[in-house]
Amino acid sequence: MQIKCAQCAMPFALSNEQVADAIAILKNDSHAHYDAQCPKCRRSTKLSKKSFEIHPLYKKMLEE
Numbered sequence: 740m741q742i743k744c745a746q747c748a749m750p751f752a753l754s755n756e757q758v759a760d761a762i763a764i765l766k767n768d769s770h771a772h773y774d775a776q777c778p779k780c781r782r783s784t785k786l787s788k789k790s791f792e793i794h795p796l797y798k799k800m801l802e803e
């Protein structure tokens with residue numbers, strides 16, 4: 740999944756493993772955020788459940 744760093748605007752990808760982690764966290768607590776670390780500036784970008792729900796596949800995973 741492609742995202743963009745909230746700090747430096749660098750586009751980067753989350754691995755399937757990271758996405759699976761995020762889905763697990765967000766399924767437990769829909770108000771939680773997943774911290775994705777930017778490979779360039781090393782700061783984290785907070786991803787809400789909504790960031791994943793816009794992808795049909797991840798939306799399905801969240802509903803399972």
Ligand SMILES: [Zn+2]
Pocket residue numbers: 744745746747748749777778779780781782
């Ligand atoms: Zn960055």
